[in-house]
Amino acid sequence: MAQITAALVKDLRDRTGAGMMDAKKALVENDGDTEAAIDWLRAKGLSKAAKKSGRTAADGLVAAVRSDDGKTGALVELNAETDFVARNEKFQSALREIAAEALKTDGSLEALQNAPAPSGEGSVTDMITALVATVGENMTLRRTAKLSAPNGQVASYIHSAEAPDMGKIGVLVALEGADAEKLADAGRKVAMHVAATSPASATTDDLDPELVERERQVLTDQARESGKPDNVIEKMIEGRIKKFYKEVVLVEQPFVMNPDQTVGQFIEEQGATLVGFVRFTLGEGIEKDADDFAAEVASMTSKS
Structure with a gap:
């Protein structure tokens, strides 16, 4: 042989x-x-998988998973070409297994791609390749993230759920404090807020300096149009930057469940501290091909 x-x-x-x-x-x-x-x-x-790999996979699902003790959580986005496949039990079952593997990794995409497939045959990447051949659509394991709170809880929330713990928007929020049950409840409420508002960062210190500088420049240009003196303009800009923080920084935002307090005040009221958050929106940043799978099917139908 x-x-x-x-x-x-x-x-x-x-x-x-x-x-x-x-x-x-x-x-x-x-x-x-x-x-x-x-x-x-x-x-x-x-x-068949090789022939499918050129197609844009911009649909699919985001899955959230938590460890049994609630101290660790992971998000995984698995893309497909159509929502029809995303509703397929094989697709959802595969995503559920991949998300469970994500809890065992260091949180990087490469580690998850190379992790052993739950079946024991090959890697997670091999598992997806086989699924592509079976289902007949291109699929992409796009990204993953992991959060831990050794002295607290990681809460999860799925918006527009298609199946348990799977949907179009997935959020993880990690809080630390004394009462695990209280933390889990508070964390879920904050996760729902994050899903609704999509903050750019957890705190002002975490905010991208380039984003702040760009906003400051825009505000400066706007203020100068008023013709006011520089000392007045400077005060105007500082006031508007604070308003900007309230729009994009999680702990500075008015809490959606009680706009009279900020998210930071709500978390403090629960006797907790914020470790961090992660938010995935399905397909964000992916440009769909004009000639996508659905268009291809429609084109074939019109010619027949």
Whole structure:
């Protein structure tokens, strides 16, 4: 029997888009003959993934998961081409398993991509490649994030849920304090606020200096149009920067459940301190191709 080398497996994977374990099995079944292995994969429907990979995957779901003790949480965004596939049980089951793996990683995308698949065969990336071949749409494990609160709780919230703990917007909020149950409840309320307002940072210290400088420049240009003297303009700008902070900084924002207090005041009232937050909105920043999958199907239908 021919020796099945790593280079041989890699070459087959590059040519077919098949998962590592599938490529290896194809070579074993065909005594190392790459061309025969390609035909074998095609017959099994496992070489389709490469053809799908050029399509834009801007739909899908965001999943939130928490550890049993509530001290760690993770978000995962898995994209597909259409919401039809996102509602598919196979897609949701795969995302649920991938999210569980995310809790075991360091929170980086690379670590999750290379994590062992729950099935024990290959990696999470291989698992997704196999799912692409099965479902027939391109999929992308786009991003993941992890939050921990060793002395507190990580709360999660999913907005526009399609399934338990999966939806279009996912939020994690980490709080520390004494009462775990109280922290979990407060954290969920803050997570709901974050979903609604999409703050740019947790505190003013965390805010991107470039964002602040850009806002300051805009405000300065606007103030100078008034023709007021520089000392007055400076006071105007400082007042408007404070207003800007109330719009984009989580702890400075009016709390949506009680606008008479800020989020920071609400958290302090609960005897808690904010560790951090993460917010994922499905598909944000992805530009959909004009000729996407739905358009392709419509085009094919109109021609028939």
